[in-house]
Amino acid sequence: MSDEAKKDQKAQAGKGFPFTVVRRIVQVLVLLLFLVPVLVAGWGLFGGMVGGDDAIATPAESFPFYGTLSSSTLFGITLLDPFAVLQTIAASKAFDPAWLLGLLPLLVLYGLIRGRVFCGWVCPVNLLLELVDWLRSKLNIKVEEHVLPRHVKAWVALGVLVLSALLSFPVFEALSPIGFINKGLVFGSLAGGLTLLAILLVELFWGHRVWCRAICPLGGFYEVVGKVGLVNVKIDHDVCIGCNKCKHACLCDPEILDAPVAGEDVIVRAGDCMLCGKCIETCPVHALSITAGRPRA
């Protein structure tokens, strides 16, 4: 079979897995999941509930899951955001084995798949900024594509830990725009609101995805975790035509596709990849796919 025929056959195999549609559903479901306990208990959103003389049903008891992205409880098992735990250790200069137990489920889950799967599939700020992307294109606002190197966020994460130790409080937990959306809805916390405002300004008028790509310390933490991970985007060099459309579609940073497209690597190895699947959906010749394991370059 000629190369042309091979490509045609692949193209006819259909568009493949609808990553963006499924991801959007997951993002919205995760956002709503945290609201279910407070709604089921009849407390309503934004923390407006005030009790009386008698004990009332609580979100903690009304549903097998409750909490926020910093910590939640699922069927009695405590889940802790690993980066929040690191900040707490730095701020309190203390350590409790229970914290390790609490962070393991999420760290193992994201560690086994890919660190920044959190960013692509769970984080409500990413969901909002994808809306900003759409809005910007509708309003025809042009912004710079690449304003800060992607590794800056890992250094911001380290800076957050150092600052947490110096100031003795978990610094990102106090300023997190993720917390503003997630906790604002669940119990009315306004912490991090100004951060989100600053991000929206920057995203709309300065740089494309600058927060998620280069600044967010939680993304920086998960970038480091993402150096390993058994689910990866694989490239078929025989099929790739080097059109670079995948790079323009990439939600993380175009440069993480440089090595695979140049034929230097068989997978997207950078810890940044959040498995959003945009590159796979965009590729006109279906040279990209998801693979299990980490084949060598």
Next chain:
Amino acid sequence: MSAGKVIAGIAAAVLAAEGAWSVAGNAQSKLLRPPGIQSEADFMARCIKCGKCIEACPYASLHAAGPSAGAAAGTPCIDAREQACRLCLDFPCVAACPTGALRDVEKRTDPNAGYARIDEEVCIAYQGYRCEVCYRICPLIDQAITIDFQAMEEDDIHTKFIPTIDPHVCTGCGLCVERCAVDEPYVPIRIITLAESERSGARQ
């Protein structure tokens, strides 16, 4: 300079102001905390603002501190006059805390969120009225609040029933503040929170 850079500068300024406010506001915070706080500094170092204590409180007494609290914004606190802590026997808020910001509470006498103080100028018991609302509502009646019988000046028959707080026993639940019958010109009983007493020195 491009418009984009100006926006970036404004955004950076907003972030810097937010960070500075976090630190400054935190230093002035005197919030009333749920049971299980060990010290305000220890609490602030451990609390990740997950809100699970808020979601676990059967009396919905806990709410998130507002933005004026600086770095403490989003941490759990109690407005005693609106809805005080009921000192549950099983302390679901402490049980819900994943980082030990709230911890080491077993008995109702263990919490140490602060202590109540009465303003003698406004409390009607000091004027000779029988009230004792704070005394009767106190979950630690006859321990944290007792009645001190004092003879009235220039009166051989009547006695003042003065509610007297033991600051070493009082847990700072705030139920006396919620139920106090007086609110003009102001509520004569309030909680000196742990953060406040730490800042001003030991309990007298």
